[in-house]
Structure formats: structure tokens, C-alpha cells
């Protein structure tokens with residue numbers, strides 16, 4: 275396919291939720307009226323200065339924004355090339371970028387009068403952010419989480435429960451993020467009258483991919499300003515990890531129309547691209563799942579395949595539709611990092627900068643380690659540190675123990 | 680264009696009764712048993728047969744139908760084999776309407792045009808695709824209508840009067856009213872609410888209205904048949920099939936009969952309805 279290059283990479287989606295051939299609204303009829311309501315409610319909120327004023331207030335005083343843009347001097351020195359900046363989303367309240375989106379959606383839900391919030395979660399970061407804001411605004415919260423992920427991200431499960439959320443371990447299918455999303459959709463179909471589905475990434479039916487992107491774009495907007503202040507110019511490259519792609523889209527979107535900025539998304543290559551992995555663009559093809567058309571891992575019969583990644587937050591066989599479009603137009607380059615590369619990057623950043631990254635974010639760091647040495651010393655590289663590694667420490671301890679034996 | 684579905688409803692109208700519509704998953708628990716079950720349905724009393732196309736991620740289905748799909752996939756079922764099964768059925772039965780029900784991705788990957796051609800040739804009469812609302816009609820609905828297949832749409836309690844015309848616009852064959860907001864296998868709606876909903880839909884269309892989700896017993900089928908042009912039973916049949924399997928999930932000598940017997944008693948329920956819907 276050779277799609278014509280658009281005048282702007284920032285104008286999508288169209289009114290039917292399409293980014294080129296991707297996106298759309300592939301949902302059961304039961305949900306369709308609600309999705310149309312949501313689209314309207316969000317359009318009204320987006321145009322309302324009071325909505326933004328309220329949101330900015332919480333972003334500043336509750337989330338703790340702006341998050342710093344930090345020059346990683348020792349990492350830069352170690353890699354010997356590009357000047358590396360970390361966008362410190364891990365310093366947000368709740369420990370990741372997920373809270374930016376949840377705040378926005380909860381405010382929309384409140385405007386729509388919804389009192390019950392459901393969410394799916396992989397690593398548990400989106401679940402924690404949702405449980406947190408539901409506590410803050412006194413809303414009922416139910417979080418669906420694959421049983422496999424409940425086991426490997428235990429600290430976040432305790433945390434959600436402590437915050438008053440009900441965590442439902444999902445036993446169907448592969449018992450990871452995709453199945454959590456199926457189960458959340460089933461809940462939503464059943465409780466459509468009083469329930470708001472707070473989706474954790476730039477996927478799902480229109481308007482979710484657009485709405486989540488808008489709420490996450492604060493990452494890129496701040497980065498633009500902060501880099502201007504630090505270096506007096508735009509960055510030369512951006513790198514972020516991709517599960518569904520929300521932290522990446524948030525960083526990338528404000529820069530899509532700046533051709534001098536090279537942009538890299540990093541998918542999870544698991545055990546390697548010829549084995550079990552979670553890299554939908556590298557190893558998948560376009561199909562329809564969870565409300566949108568996008569790149570998916572599947573077999574020749576159109577059955578969705580199991581994804582694998584060491585990091586629960588990237589263990590998803592799809593990717594947000596806007597990324598599929600940015601891939602086909604060539605605007606963004608999609609790379610992948612294996613489990614082992616991510617583990618090594620986790621250790622590298624911990625030891626050099628004193629910042630243990632989330633295993634998800636470690637995938638982006640792994641590609642920084644590959645790309646930065648090939649760039650000149652005046653090249654400004656920004657990597658999105660989407661979350662902190664605390665939640666992963668039990669899992670990593672187990673893995674390292676296993677390797678010593 | 681009249682299809683087998685149109686012809687069947689015309690015949691039933693003459694008989695003055697409603698239809699029993701049965702749902703089972705293609706290839707559950709293996710392709711051969713599944714074909715034998717489908718072949719047994721018309722004689723047992725099914726008026727219209729829905730065949731599920733297995734999919735790994737059935738977002739609108741409850742645990743029973745999810746498990747049926749996984750059994751079928753484990754048994755090697757594919758969309759190509761589902762169409763083969765339809766051809767096998769059509770060798771013996773050229774009048775019972777067959778409707779394929781499922782999710783869009785396997786069709787999209789098979790190729791829409793090739794699928795429609797192959798489905799028509801195999802003897803499929805209609806399609807119910809859960810994740811294709813009218814907003815996505817260009818994908819499959821319009822091409823299916825052009826290919827001479829019925830595209831049967833789901834209407835739900837959330838489909839209000841303002842939205843109904845959009846839902847009905849390209850619907851043909853019949854309208855499938857999902858009586859609850861929820862997934863397959865969930866609790867049933869009461870028949871008074873169903874009656875009101877069917878009357879509401881009938882103010883917008885001349886098409887027959889069949890009602891499904893939550894109908895498990897002959898009594899329930901009968902109550903629905905008094906309010907609608909058809910009662911759809913799925914999960915109860917899938918459960919009867921499952922209960923007949925051995926501990927390894929394989930078919931036994933009881934499997935075909937277990938399904939056929941339940942269809943027989945459901946058919947009696949439907950036929951005992953006091954007054955078929957207009």
C-alpha cells in the first residue's frame with residue numbers, strides 16, 4: 275500500500291474515526307449509542323475552556339505536572355553519542371503516564387453523569403491510575419486484569435485494592451491484557467446504562483484513540499517547551515515504547531509536523547521476532563479487534579495470536595490505529611526490543627542514573643542504547659520514561675535469581 | 680430477491696406460527712460431529728439455523744459460547760472449513776435457511792469478496808456480524824446485499840427510536856432483537872418487556888423480528904414465540920452439547936442426540952405458542 279502523504283500528520287482522525295485505512299467503530303450495537311454520546315460529550319468538553327482549566331489544575335497540583343525533562347549525563351557519556359534527555363513521566367502521581375489520560379476521561383465521565391468506572395489493565399499502571407482517580411472523585415471502580423498479570427504485577431494489585439477498587443482476575447483466553455479488554459467490553463455491554471469504560475491506551479473504537487491521544491499530548495507539548503528552554507531548539511529524535519501506544523502518541527503527536535524530528539516507536543520483541551513476541555507492526559498485519567482496524571498478531575484464519583512480552587504493559591497483540599497509519603505513511607519508524615535487551619536496559623539506567631525504569635519503558639531505553647552511539651554529540655534525543663520500575667522489582671528479582679542457579 | 684429466509688417466514692406465516700432459530704458453533708467439538716448435529720436440526724424442529732464462526736476473541740459472548748469457539752478452534756476449525764460444512768449440509772437440505780454468525784476479523788482476513796462468493800455458492804443465506812454496526816456498512820453489509828445475502832442486524836434495548844431507522848436501513852431477512860443489554864448466556868428479559876420492544880421495532884419495519892439472548896427452556900421459547908416471529912436459542916444448546924462430551928472434551932455417542940432432543944422440546948414450546956406474532 276502506498277498511501278498519499280497528507281498535508282498534516284496531525285489532522286486525523288476523520289469524522290468516522292479513520293486514520294487512513296485504520297481505526298473506525300467496530301463494536302456491538304449495544305455500545306454504539308453510548309459511543310456516539312461519548313463522542314458528543316468529548317467534543318463539547320474539548321471546546322470548553324472551563325474543562326481545560328479544571329484539568330490543568332489537577333494536572334498541576336494532583337498529578338504534579340509538568341514532569342521534568344532531565345539531561346541524563348552519565349547515560350549520554352556512557353553511550354558516547356547523542357545528548358539524551360529523559361521525559362520523566364515516572365514522577366507523576368501513580369508512577370506513570372497513564373494518569374494523564376485517566377484524569378481526562380474521568381472528567382468526561384463526570385460530565386456524562388456516569389458513576390461506575392471500569393478499566394482493563396496489563397502492568398496495572400492504568401488500573402492504579404483509574405483506582406486513584408475514582409478514589410479522588412468518589413466513583414465505583416472495577417478493574418479487569420489477566421490472571422497472568424495479576425501474578426506478575428502483584429504490587430499494583432494490592433495498591434488498587436487499597437484504593438478501594440475491585441480487581442477482577444480474567445481467566446479467559448491467554449489471561450493477559452487482550453483478555454482483560456475483552457472482559458471489560460463484556461462488562462460494558464452489560465452495564466452500559468451507568469458505566470463508563472476508561473480505556474488505557476490509544477486503541478478501541480472511535481473516539482477513544484483520538485481522545486486518549488489528546489489527553490496524553492501534554493507530554494509532547496511540555497517537551498517542546500522544555501527543550502526550547504534547555505537548548506533553544508527542537509529535539510532531533512524522539513523514542514518511546516509501545517504497548518497500545520499511548521505514551522508514544524502523547525510524546526510524538528505535537529512533533530509530527532516537524533520533519534526535522536526523527537521519531538521511533540519501540541515494540542516488544544519478546545523472545546525474538548521469529549518466536550513469541552508482541553510486535554504487531556513488525557510481525558502482524560491489518561485486521562479488526564477491540565473496536566478498530568489496526569496491525570494485529572494473527573494466524574492465516576484471522577484468529578488472534580498470543581502475544582508475549584516480559585512486560586505486562588506491552589503484552590498485547592495489537593497497537594493503536596494511529597500508529598498503524600504513521601507506520602504506513604512512513605512518518606514514524608517502528609523498532610523492537612527483546613525481553614533480554616529490556617532487562618539489560620533496566621539495569622543500565624538503574625546503575626548509571628539511579629532511575630529504575632518500568633520494564634515497558636526499558637524497551638525504549640534499549641533502543642536509545644543502540645541509536646545514540648550512532649548519532650553526533652549535538653544530536654538531541656528525547657526518550658519517554660513512561661513509568662517507574664518499582665512494580666517490576668519482584669518479577670526482576672525472580673528472573674535474576676533463576677539465572678544465577 | 681427472495682432468499683430461503685424470506686421463503687421460510689412466508690411459509691411460517693401461512694402456518695400461523697413463529698420460528699425456532701437455533702445457534703451452535705461450527706466445528707464444536709470437531710468438524711464431523713458438528714456437521715452431524717447441524718444435519719439433525721431441521722428434523723428436530725429448527726426452522727432457521729445459525730452457525731457460529733469461531734473466533735478467539737468473541738467480545739459479546741459469555742463463557743459458554745467462548746468455550747465452544749475455543750473447542751472448535753482446538754479441533755482445527757477455520758472459516759474455510761465452516762463453509763465446507765455448509766456445503767455438506769446443503770447436499771441434503773436445500774430449504775432450511777442457514778445464517779453465519781460471528782465477528783468480522785476472520786472474514787476480513789479471508790477477503791470480503793472471496794468470502795461472499797464462497798458463502799453464496801456454499802448455500803449461506805444470511806450473515807450476522809456482531810462487531811459491524813451500521814456505521815461500518817461499507818465494509819461488509821453493502822457488498823453482502825449486492826452478493827444476494829441477507830444482512831441481519833442486531834437491535835438492542837439501547838437502540839432508541841431515533842437510531843432504529845439507521846439500524847434497519849440495510850437490514851434484510853429478519854431483525855434480531857437482543858432482549859437484554861449483555862452478553863450471550865446472561866439472564867433473560869421478561870416477556871412483557873420483549874413484547875413492548877418487538878412492537879416498537881415493528882412500527883419501523885415490515886421485517887420479521889426474532890428475539891434472542893437468555894432463552895433456555897421450552898416455556899421461555901413459547902413465551903417469546905407469542906411476542907415475536909422467532910425465538911433464538913444458543914447458549915442452552917451449546918451447554919447441552921458440552922454436557923454430552925467426555926472428560927477430554929471429545930464427542931460421545933450421546934452428543935448429537937443431546938442437542939437434537941433439546942431442539943425437539945424447544946420446537947414443541949414454540950409450536951405451542953398461543954398466537955404467533957403478526
Ligand SMILES: Cc1ncc(COP(=O)(O)O)c(C=O)c1O
Nearest residue numbers: 399517518519520521587634661
Ligand atoms: C509504564 C508503562 N509504559 C508503557 C505502557 C504501555 O502502554 P502505552 O503503549 O499505551 O503507553 C504501560 C502499560 O501498562 C506502562 O505501564
